[in-house]
Amino acid sequence: MDPIRSKRSSLSLELCVGPGPVDVMSHPLPYEWELHSSRYSPNSTIDRQQANKLEAKLTKMNEENKMLNEQLKLYSEKYMALKGKMNERTNCSSPSEDQQNDASPSKKRKTEKDLTMKFNGTSGDKPDEVFQNDSPPSFKSYHEEIKPKVTKIVMQTDPADLSLVVKDGYQWRKYGQKVTRDNPSPRAYFRCSFAPSCPVKKKVQRSAEDKSVIVVTYEGEHNHGHPSACLSENRVLSCYTANSTSGSTITLDLTQHDLKPNMERACHEIKNQEFQTVLVKQMASSLTKDPDFTAALANAISGKIFENFSDVSLE
């Protein structure tokens, strides 16, 4: 039996922070907890009536809970669909687009120029609908606005292990390796291969100063959930990486070949109450900072409030 899975702390850390759809069905709202913890003694008829009322109320709440879950799921799906479209637009190097624009292999990687021409309306085609009203922004300013999120992670590994493979739970496809000028160690380039349209790239290179240190640079955000989201090990990892946005650097000690002992240690740290508090605060802040999440939540809640108001007024 996996010690990590069997020894779950009282604090649920299965909250999927970071990019990807939130599996709302697997994270029940507090209503269900109240149902399980409510106690009553059905001795007297009054108690029984009260109990029946309470049960009816709780059943209603459960139904509402289910509806809210469904609404949240719907919003998550819509959000992911929009995000996917956005990524498709920004991902200039997608093969289908290249094929459409230019079939000649010698003219590859001219998509940025093509895009600039499109924005300026010089390609002969109609400029993108979005920019029709106002003067079209330059490609540079457009690119700055949608600059992919860059996350840098520093990991401690075994210096004897020369592989540049980093197990972060996602599926990566290596598409290149290069020796850079400032570092004798080669830099490996990876693309997320879990979803064909996923724009996330990863660069892995050993530190020039310390060969035991691996620097992983993630570019962009996954437009899909974590492929192994059910594995607690990877959830712990995603908790770590979720805190690494906004330019800060995270250090992971992966000195041992097997991840499990490190993850066990990480889980032990998580059990530490101070760590839990900080983690929960960071998770909450990262969620509340996401305008899409708050908007979707506010929408769902306000919708239910209005429904309840109309229910009450009808009674």
Add this chain to the structure above:
DNA sequence: CGACTTTGACCCGCGC
């Protein structure tokens, strides 16, 4: 046989 890795060639931006 499909998915993945390797690796040389190519493209492109930038500084001179």
Add this chain to the structure above:
DNA sequence: GCGCGGGTCAAAGTCG
């Protein structure tokens, strides 16, 4: 314009 360096492509090789 030229050279350099980082990033990407794609054919060939490898692996399960």
